[in-house]
Amino acid sequence: MTPRKSVLILGATSDIARATARRHGARGDALILAGRDSHRLADEAADLRLRFGVPVEIRLLDVLEPDSFAAFVDGLPVLPDVVICAVGLLGDQTAAERTPVLADRIIRSNFTGPAAVLALVADAMAARGAGVVVGISSVAGDRGRAANYVYGSAKAGFTAYLSGLGGRMAQHGVRVVTVRPGFVRTRMTEGLRLPPLLTATPDEVARAILRAEAGGRADIYVRPIWRFIMAVIRSLPDSLFRRISS
Amino acid sequence: MKAEGWGRFPRIDGQLVSGWDEMAVLRRIAAGGSMIACGARRSYGDASLNPAGMLSMVPMDRLLDFDPATGLLLCEAGVTLADILDVFVPRGWFPAVTPGTRFVTVGGAVAADVHGKNHHRDGGFGAHLAFCDVMLADGRVIRCSPDRDPDLFAATLGGMGLTGVILRASLRLRPIETAWIREDIFRSSGLDETLDLFGRLHDRSYSVAWIDAFATGARIGRAVVMTGDHAGLDELPAELRQAPLARTVRRLPAVPPGCPSWLLNRASVRAFNEAYHRLARPRRRLSALDSFFHPLDAVPAWNRLYGRRGFLQYQCVLPRTAAAAGLRRLLAETAGSGWPSFLAMLKPLGEQGMGLMSFPMEGYTLALDFPAAEPVFPLLRRLDAIVDDHGGRLYLAKDARMDAGMLRRGYPAVDRFQEIRAAYGSCGRFGSLQSRRLDL
Numbered sequence: 001m002t003p004r005k006s007v008l009i010l011g012a013t014s015d016i017a018r019a020t021a022r023r024h025g026a027r028g029d030a031l032i033l034a035g036r037d038s039h040r041l042a043d044e045a046a047d048l049r050l051r052f053g054v055p056v057e058i059r060l061l062d063v064l065e066p067d068s069f070a071a072f073v074d075g076l077p078v079l080p081d082v083v084i085c086a087v088g089l090l091g092d093q094t095a096a097e098r099t100p101v102l103a104d105r106i107i108r109s110n111f112t113g114p115a116a117v118l119a120l121v122a123d124a125m126a127a128r129g130a131g132v133v134v135g136i137s138s139v140a141g142d143r144g145r146a147a148n149y150v151y152g153s154a155k156a157g158f159t160a161y162l163s164g165l166g167g168r169m170a171q172h173g174v175r176v177v178t179v180r181p182g183f184v185r186t187r188m189t190e191g192l193r194l195p196p197l198l199t200a201t202p203d204e205v206a207r208a209i210l211r212a213e214a215g216g217r218a219d220i221y222v223r224p225i226w227r228f229i230m231a232v233i234r235s236l237p238d239s240l241f242r243r244i245s246s
Numbered sequence: 247m248k249a250e251g252w253g254r255f256p257r258i259d260g261q262l263v264s265g266w267d268e269m270a271v272l273r274r275i276a277a278g279g280s281m282i283a284c285g286a287r288r289s290y291g292d293a294s295l296n297p298a299g300m301l302s303m304v305p306m307d308r309l310l311d312f313d314p315a316t317g318l319l320l321c322e323a324g325v326t327l328a329d330i331l332d333v334f335v336p337r338g339w340f341p342a343v344t345p346g347t348r349f350v351t352v353g354g355a356v357a358a359d360v361h362g363k364n365h366h367r368d369g370g371f372g373a374h375l376a377f378c379d380v381m382l383a384d385g386r387v388i389r390c391s392p393d394r395d396p397d398l399f400a401a402t403l404g405g406m407g408l409t410g411v412i413l414r415a416s417l418r419l420r421p422i423e424t425a426w427i428r429e430d431i432f433r434s435s436g437l438d439e440t441l442d443l444f445g446r447l448h449d450r451s452y453s454v455a456w457i458d459a460f461a462t463g464a465r466i467g468r469a470v471v472m473t474g475d476h477a478g479l480d481e482l483p484a485e486l487r488q489a490p491l492a493r494t495v496r497r498l499p500a501v502p503p504g505c506p507s508w509l510l511n512r513a514s515v516r517a518f519n520e521a522y523h524r525l526a527r528p529r530r531r532l533s534a535l536d537s538f539f540h541p542l543d544a545v546p547a548w549n550r551l552y553g554r555r556g557f558l559q560y561q562c563v564l565p566r567t568a569a570a571a572g573l574r575r576l577l578a579e580t581a582g583s584g585w586p587s588f589l590a591m592l593k594p595l596g597e598q599g600m601g602l603m604s605f606p607m608e609g610y611t612l613a614l615d616f617p618a619a620e621p622v623f624p625l626l627r628r629l630d631a632i633v634d635d636h637g638g639r640l641y642l643a644k645d646a647r648m649d650a651g652m653l654r655r656g657y658p659a660v661d662r663f664q665e666i667r668a669a670y671g672s673c674g675r676f677g678s679l680q681s682r683r684l685d686l
Contacts, residue, residue: 015266015305040267047308051333187266187305 006030008080010061010117011087013040015186016136019202020084023210025052032080034061034072063087063113064105073120082213083121084134085114089151090188096150103150110154115161122165126172132213133169133176135162136205139221142180142230145245159219166218177212178219181205182226198223249300252549253290254556255618255646258679260297265324266305271411272385274301275675282678283411285351286326289358290559291646292679293406301411303353309333310414317419318376323353323412330419335535336491339419340476342374348540353412358643359404359604361611363452363474363539366594370606372403373599376416380409383675387413392600401666404601406642408681409672424482424490427452427474429533433526437467437574441610444471444594451475452538456526458519459580459590459614466577469592470526474538482532494534500546507553507617515588551588552617558646560587560626561605561613563595564638569610572636576629580614583625587614602659602666605641613644623647642680650685660686 007024009017012033021031025048033041033048033056041058048056061072089109096103118133125131140148141155159178166176183189183199200222208222221227233241250257265271265283274281281299294300306322307329317339319330327341328348334340345360354360356378361370368374377391380402388410390399402409430450434440440455447453450473457469479490542548549557564572573592580586591613595606605611614629616622630652633640639656640648654660664686667673677686 043308043310046310050309050312051329187264187270190264 004028005081006032006078008032008034008076008083008121010034010063010083010085010114012044012058013037014086014088015188015202016181016184016205017084017086018044019206020086020209021048022051023203023206025054025056027210028052028054030055032057032059032076032078034059036060036062061117063117064108066113066116069117069120072117073124079124079128079131080121081130082132082134083118083125084136084209085118086136087114088136088138088188090148091151093148093150106150107154107157110151111157111161115158115165118162119165122169122174122176125174126169129173131174133162133165133174134179134209134213135177136179136181136209137162139180139182139226139230143233143241146242147245163219175213176218177209179205179209179212179222180220180226180230181208181222184222198225198229249295250287250556251290251292251294251646252288253558253618253644253646254549254552254554255558256292256295256679257556258292258295258297260295260300262300262302264305265301265303265411268306268381268387268413271301271303271306271381271413274299275381275383275385275411280675280677282676283323283353283357283407285324285354285357286349288347288350288354289643291644292683293358293642293645294354295679296677297679303351303411306413312419317421318416319419320414320416321352322414323351323356325352326350327352327355331493331535334419335422335425335493338422338491340422340535342368342418342420343371344539345371346540347543348536349543352415352417356403356412356415357405357407359599359601359606360643361593361595361606363454363593365606366448366453366596367451369596369599370404370601370604371417372601372604374418375403376418378402378415379413381411381413383410383671396600397666398670400600400602401663401670403599404604404642405663405667406603406678406680408676408678408686409667409670410676422476422491423479424477424486425493425535426477426482426486426490427533427535427538428477428481428530429472429474429538430530431526432471432473432528433523434467434469434471436464437570437577440467440469440471440592441570441573443469444610447471447473448594453594455592456522457577457590457592457612458523459577459587460516460519462578462581466574466581468523470523472538474533477532486532493536495536496534496544498545501548501550503547503550505550505553507555509553510551510588510617512584512586515586518588552615556618558616558618558622558626559613559644560616560629561611561641561644562629562633562638563605563607563609563611563641564633564636565607565609568636568638572632572638573610573612575632576612576614579625579628579632585616585619585622585625587616589613589615602663603642603657605639605643607639609638611641613641618646645680648684650683653684653686
């Protein structure tokens with residue numbers, strides 16, 4: 001089978017990334033999996049090759065090491081048709097409040113690292129004149145909450161960055177999509193009590209990502225109700241928001 | 247978090263964490279306490295339940311390696327047989343053993359040493375394993391097989407997760423030419439004829455019988471016997487030969503959550519059984535793999551048919567020499583009880599294999615379904631006495647209520663099993679409601 005497209009996934013061992021890789025594999029797309037843990041990447045790659053018979057390559061990438069990004073992009077086997085960034089770190093909010101280096105790590109993991117590496121890939125796509133960039137951001141970036149504002153502010157930065165990058169890329173034939181999954185059952189949310197109606201499965205997010213790659217809105221909420229909820233939440237006065245979100 | 251087995255009885259509240267990968271499993275084990283690994287929760291009773299801690303292996307679902315020269319597939323414990331069928335049937339491979347549902351995980355299949363309709367010829371799931379990887383209570387991972395750490399292998403196979411957490415297994419697939427089964431259907435008018443049919447059809451790859459649990463007197467044990475063999479390419483009609491490995495998977499609407507328990511009552515079930523026996527015309531036909539091996543998988547959530555109270559599956563095996571007498575007593579007791587079984591299945595089984603706690607023994611296995619209603623428990627104790635009298639035992643993957651004495655009488659290797667668990671540090675660390683009930 002000749003691959004339909006080539007898809008680069010950053011943070012490829014995350015649960016959303018795994019589900020997305022399987023959806024792409026099922027369509028016959030060639031995959032490049034990037035992440036920090038070569039053993040886990042190798043297992044994911046073996047699984048995708050066996051399940052779907054598609055070519056899968058793995059590349060090491062640590063978004064905390066911006067000096068490595070240029071070499072990473074140069075070293076890709078091909079310039080992909082689609083790049084999806086599923087890198088994220090929820091972190092420990094209380095620890096981050098006391099320890100600046102932890103807060104910095106959360107911000108670099110969720111915002112500056114992913115933004116910089118996506119920008120490099122997007123520029124290469126722009127030179128070619130085609131491509132799709134998907135960044136997985138979060139509803140936590142729509143308004144800062146006391147419980148997770150370090151993570152939330154990083155995601156807010158990432159959302160704004162993607163929106164701006166999309167504006168710059170539009171004239172070069174590159175689409176930039178921002179995905180806000182809402183609550184998702186993953187290892188990041190293990191043990192949290194999540195409302196079933198607002199909580200998606202990783203595969204649901206994957207399907208939404210594939211739909212968004214094909215066209216339509218450049219900013220999506222996986223479960224549409226989240227767009228409404230976040231519109232309300234953004235419009236609440238601080239005094240009321242603090243009372244209901246604490 | 248609420249948890250229940252496939253029979254929805256018992257139902258517990260307990261802590262469940264996910265085994266996302268080997269590190270996550272190690273973290274859970276290192277956290278200490280008593281725990282049990284669980285898969286797709288297709289065991290019926292309390293084997294996968296532990297209020298103190300449960301570890302879901304479902305996220306570890308990667309296929310890792312396949313060697314077409316040997317047919318050996320290495321995969322993680324959370325891979326389901328449904329995954330394996332999806333990937334490998336189109337390429338001409340089929341699991342050496344598959345139980346009555348494809349929704350079980352490989353880890354669960356090892357832990358219960360599940361059997362299929364070919365046990366009389368090919369043995370159980372464990373007979374086709376090259377090895378499995380088990381994480382012990384101290385975090386060590388041991389690759390055990392019939393040759394390496396055979397003690398741990400023999401205790402893990404059929405050991406219901408009580409030795410450690412099964413991480414990966416290497417299992418053998420068999421080559422197939424088509425996704426079709428040449429099925430023969432026979433009808434018998436009583437138990438002797440049913441057993442006689444099984445005897446004459448011993449060379450068939452797969453065999454199973456549906457039994458009319460309402461029949462009494464001379465008609466006790468009347469059955470529809472179904473046998474199957476993988477159909478070769480030359481047996482398919484021309485229109486199927488274009489895509490011989492394409493599957494036909496039927497999917498009916500799911501049973502809704504609020505399904506009332508009175509739906510399965512004496513009259514409806516008796517009518518169903520009567521009709522089923524009458525309508526089963528003896529014949530030969532081509533059956534799709536999925537409908538032959540996994541007919542109930544076509545009805546999602548069929549376990550809701552018994553309503554909120556759930557149900558008990560009573561599956562016993564009797565040794566060959568005692569089978570005729572024992573089965574007659576079991577069926578007579580059931581039919582006369584006022585709680586005849588909706589579904590009753592009878593299968594020939596071969597030898598036990600390596601697993602110390604594996605269910606099969608040379609003989610016949612009978613599976614009966616009952617609602618988990620109060621008056622059913624005394625009936626099942628009467629059935630226990632009959633099984634005991636005839637040297638039989640019950641299947642741990644179905645059990646929710648037998649007592650420790652019955653286990654000891656039925657499973658003579660239980661002391662050896664416990665010694666091995668002690669030697670590997672598993673006692674007190676890996677346990678379930680079932681193992682506690684059974685003094686394991």
